[in-house]
Amino acid sequence: MKTFFNKSELSQHLEGLKAKGKSVGMVPTMGALHQGHLSLVEKGLQQSDVVVVSIFVNPTQFNNAEDLEKYPRTLKRDVALLETVSKETIIVYAPTPDDIYDHNVESESFTFEGLEHEMEGAFRPGHFDGVGTIVKRLLMAVNPDEAYFGEKDFQQLAIIKKMVKLHNIDVEIIGCPIYRADDGLAMSSRNERLKPEYRDVAPFIYQTLQTAKEKFGTKSARKVAEWVERQFKKHPLLKLEYFTIADTETLRPLKRKSNKKNYRAFIAVYAGEIRLIDNIALN
Template sequence: MQVHEKRRDIINYVASLKKKQKTIGFVPTMGALHKGHLALVERAIQENNIVIVSIFVNPTQFNNSEDLVNYPRTLTSDVKLLSSLSSNNIVVFAPKPEEVYTEQVSSISYDFHGLEHEMEGKFRPGHFDGVGTVLKHLFTIVSPTKAYFGEKDFQQLQIVKKLVEIENMKIQIIGCPIYREESGLALSSRNKRLNELQLKTAPIIYKTLKQVQKDFGTKSVTKLDEWVSKQFENNEVLTLEYFEIAKVSDLKSIKQKQKETKYRAFIAVFAGKIRLIDNIALN
């Protein structure tokens, strides 16, 4: 399997593919790969001639410096995992920050039409500027036909679609279903940091979302908000950061439902210092 660290090598490689009219699928990751990532890569393989997987822990999207330091970096095992899918159709791009940010490692300030101020944006100021900036750089380097993102980060998915529109990039953004453990817990690289008790308790997050989905047609938003808060009130392992029901179109949280409008429920929970997010379609 080819593993490139230099942006020039990837740019030249992509140019050679495009001369042959090859399609390029792109799966941007921060490494510590799991089955959720592999599901994205498998779909990209099905739909493209070549798949490029970036493995890059992006410093500009971390609000918490401790979280950046503790984020798992497992390049050798990541490459081995990808090789189990294909050694011919996958190329890894694992750059250093200076290869992605050719000048200063800093974020561009973006206006994502308000999407960046909802939910995650309220609790992680500047986070989506970091996401948008690194993806602009990676999209420019890789120049993919299609790029694949999981719906676990649904807000990010919507922002990436807006980024491509703002930057006028001819890239098709593909959203893929959330990949879950048998317990229902959404797969995340952060799950590797959970201790045994946290891992055993964390499936409550998805169970709570499933109940909200079930009750959405008969209960008010206020009642659902109150019920979710109570589920975590006396939980000694998990702490609720936020729960919101929002419109899919603009991610604005709601207090009352409207007909013919699509909604989604979003949640963020702390297990100790480890932050877990999840979401579910409601209608």
């Protein structure tokens, strides 16, 4: 498996492939890969001749320095895991901060037509400027035909689609279904950091979302949110940060249901010191 640490060498290699008529997909990651990432890579290989998997822990999207320091960095293991999918059609791009940021590790300032102010944006100031900055730079370095993102980070997916449109970047952004463990917990690199007692109860998050979806059929968004809040107040280990039912287009909180719109429920929960997010389509 080819691994590149320099974007100029990667670009030169990809240009050679494209000159031969090869199509290129991309899966941007922060490493600590799991089966959810592999499902994105496999989806990419169904549509592209080669898939570039970027592995880069992006400093500009962490508003908590301790969280950045503790984020797992497992490049050797990640490459070995990717090799179980394919050694020939996957390319790894693992840049240094100086390589991808050109020796200036700072976020650009973005406007995403209001998408950035909801949910994660309200609780993680500057987060989506960091996301927009790194994804834009990665897309420009790889110049893929398609890029694949999981719907677990649905707000991020919506923001990346908006950024590509606003900045006229010639790539198709494809959202893929949330990959879950057998007990329903959404796969995340952060799951590895869960202490056993928190991992045991973490599936409660998805179970609550599923019941919230059932209740949404007959109750108002406010009533559903109040019910969710009560469930977590009673839980001894999990602490709710937010629960929101929002329009999938604007990501604004639902005030009055419309049969013409689609809605999702979004949640963020602390399991000890580990912050977990999830979401579910409601209609």
